[in-house]
Amino acid sequence: MVISRNAAEFVVAFVTGGLGALVCYSALQNGVAWGASGPEPGYFPFYVGCLIILGSAGTAVQALWRSGAAEVFADGHNIRTVAAFFVPLVVLVALCQWLGLYIAMALYLFFATWLGAKLRPFNAFLVAAITTAANFVIFEILFTVPLLKGPVLEYFGIY
Amino acid sequence: MGNFGQLMDGFAVALTTHHVLIMIAGVLLGLVVGVLPGLGAPNGVSLLLPLTFGMDPIAAIILLTSMYWGALFGGSTTSILFNIPGEPSSVATTFDGYPMARKGEAVRALTLAFGSAGIGAMTGVIVITLLSGWVAQFALRFGAAEYFAVYFMAFASFIGMSGGSPFKTLVSMMLGFACATIGMDTISGESRLTFDWDPLIGGVSFLIAVIGLFGLGELLITMEEGVKFEGVKARLSMTEIFRTLAELPRYWATLIRSAAIGCWMGITPGGPTAASFMSYALGRRFSKRGSKFGTGEPEGVVAPETADHSAGSCALLPMLALGIPGSATAAVMMGGLMIWGLSPGPMLFTTRPDFVWGLIASMYLGNVIAVVLVLATVPLFAYVLRAPFKVVGPIIAVVCVIGAYTVANHMFDVWLALVFGVLGYAFKKLNYPLAPFVLAMVLGDKAEDAFRQALLTSDGSASIFFANGLVATMMGLGILLLLLPAISYVHRRFKPDGAREGVVSVVAAARYDGRDAPATTAGQ
Structure with a gap:
């Protein structure tokens, strides 16, 4: 069994992107708006989550673009x-x-x-x-x- | 020279028998940590930190910093004798150190490495002595917006200077921020990112993350690559050590250049790993014998070692003066300071001068002790490393498990460390930098607080970050750093081939910036 580097890149980017979505979801429950007493608790984490998704997407696109398909991440x-x-x-x-x-x-x-x-x-x-x-x-x-x-x-x- | 008087007071604090014994113990522990692949400085300091909770803060920080010096020195021993860097920052030392050892000049290479490392470290400590008080004075004027701007600059420089993939740096850093927000929100008291799951309410300690990412993750990689120590024998003779030390001043140009690179990379959060690579690359370009680099050239050992150690010590300057660590290990130590009830930053200089100057004085002494001890213990460690790594690996794993448990006496933390271990393994293999993760985790709360406080004072308008010259300059620099990857990409695209090479080699060196190359990538 051989896992190519690209496959590994995608899996990791997918996982980190998922984590980012989870962060955003949780932040939405705390409230991400601008409340009466300043930013609500979810304000900062929400953007952090967005940046995680952005970074993961960027990594996935880069992996696709470079497509070093021959490179091996791990073999049997x-x-x-x-x-x-x-x-x-x-x-x-x-x-x-x-x-x-x-x-x-x-x-x-x-x-x-x-x-x-x-x-x-x-x-x-x-x-x-x-x-x-x-x-x-x-x-x-x-x-x-x-x-x-x-x-x-x-x-x-x-x- | 107010600093000088305070430094003398610091020596009075550091030079007690108790503290000197602690330094020796710390350096020895650090050497063990530095020599063994899979146990690095950030991880070693994390493992030791829970044991210091009951200690006096001065003794505790002396123990941790001494361990740090020991680890920096220990990493070079294995690089030269076994071609296996014990620390990511000593990867560049293998390039010429190991060939020298194979040519039968092992003792010369080791002495050169430790001698120039000592000089580098001393330069760093002198820079700290001269600048820290001044930087702290300057930083006393900072408000919330300025603080956020400094944090922003620190994080932007990671993305801008890490080379590699800026997206990966971003992911790693933001995941660190996300981990920092888990648990109770300090301002509103709401629980965040816990998903109503009890073990998470107390938050996740950065120590767990370091033990997992740097400790278990690196252990998995080392196991996978199956290190074999096929070392070169070194018999130490005093005459040869002194003859080599006398040879050092001949490399003055390399020493000065490398120390300058190291200081710069240490103060800006580039870290020792980046500094040593960059110094090696520049050494090859500027040295008269540059073309012989890689075949066992003394300057090829001097350049990375000097930069590594001056960066390592300079990384403590922003930690002390601004509360912003310059490397992953400094981040862990800063977390320790907060746990001991000290708040790192400019106020520390006025509230606890004995602590700050005692620490700085201990750096002078600790490095001298480290040079002596590392030379004395070379034969011992060369012997220890003949034990197969398949035996040493499980012992390190046990140490990591105990370390994760002692952070808060929770088994949950140990499971979490395993998860971080898997993440660290994947991240390292795919060249995600790990240092930004740790930095973001330690600084997350502080950066968020500064951000929210600044916005509260301005009623939510982002203009506060550009309200005066100081903060606007810092934000501007930060944005410039963020755009650096894009700029250098365009630059490379549209430059003729010949001119490109020099830039590329320097950028390539900078690419290792904070990336903490895996322990066993050397040998190419």
Whole structure:
């Protein structure tokens, strides 16, 4: 699967244009007119939204005009590499929500370095354990910034 | 010389053991951030910022600025030894730095880079010392309309000077403005752009955007391109370091030219990346050995490094004196100032002189510490970088996740950072500039307030923006800058070929302006 640069340009311009429309829509609900006490709250965002739409349209037209159709944005290999990194990242964040930051990061680091970077399991374990411990010391002890602990650590009395 | 006395007071503040230790810690952290691709200065400063909320503002700003110096220096190490810029602004250093290292002159290249970087930074700090008080005095006369005009000029210069596609700059900047308006409106108290969704009512922090756009986005790109560190070994010898330092004055012309470019690009929001490219391009044009640039020419290392660092330090001048940051990192620091309860801008010089001058004095010291530490740690970082990036990448990702969480202790922010990460990835690959986004997000509220206050005083008539000479000049300059892409387009179309080339090469250099080229585009 190959995504051409032009396709990517259009998709991104379409998305940003959509965001611009969303901004305009929301601004209209706040009121974009000139009220009794000066500009209404939607006045400024409305024009910001308009400029986003304008810029997106301009980008799309430029892409069409230049039409560097041969240029590749990403091919199958690219997509797989990025996905192999990004999907575990999403899992990490989901795990954080559920298990707390420390346990989630330890699990993520172990699997990412074992399966992703092809480290030996013992080395992957070391990387995960040392990084997690270092973070615990830095945040909980040195800077006293508490991170989300999650149910497991709380069960063991670590808050 | 009122400034001089105040600077001495500043040194009294900066030279305490506590603050010097903070500088050393900051520089070391900055070196780590600068050396690792995927962790840049704006992102590093964002990650550290939540940890400073409980600190005294002076100690906090010294920590953050020292980290910034460290990051600027660290970026050059990898450029020269591995041909992989650790920072976007050190891309130009790879052009001649890496060839020099391959010819067995790694130590010479590194010393030249750090030496000229130190000179560049010092020039920048001296400019700040001399000009900041004066600019602040001048800015005290500003009203709402003048402030809006200054913001307008800053944003217009991004569009006018970014080259690339002005539309893309516009989209990026306006999306930043839109993100800044999310949440409660400061004047009317209405909630805007929240779509009645609770997590959005508090607004979106610019730190989340930076961590996503610069941190996760760049990480995705670095992963995709699969960096391999195939470095050149460098064995440091003291004699060679000193011999090279003695060689530096020979490049005086390049040094002066590059420092001037850097100061200019730093004060106007061009940023260090643009400055280093422009300085490299001009160096190639004006140097006697210009044709040898790219094959390992010492001047090709001196030019971008000097400009990079003088721009990096000068970027703090408008932040302090006007409340308008000159680079993405300066924007993040300014956001930090506001969080600590200080309002950047001319008033800061009268309300907190100890803060301002303590900071300026710490810049002198911080850069000296950075030069020494960066030379001392080259072997260490060269060793660390032999770890495969597939192991380092996940660790950086974890740091970004923690950083996003610590901003406000919300998991929602972490999800948001992921979204910004995807946006950053797409934007970077398609050459959308990211710096205007961050700048607009930090300045959004202030620009809007200035705009609305000005219009309120004039009863809605836009004539207030042209009411007196000062504001009219600034607005006029802003409009001119906005039209610059169109003018240069017409200019290029109707100029004969020969004359075109020089202009194009300078414009091409300026095109990197704020664009923050991806971490691994070097090596061509």
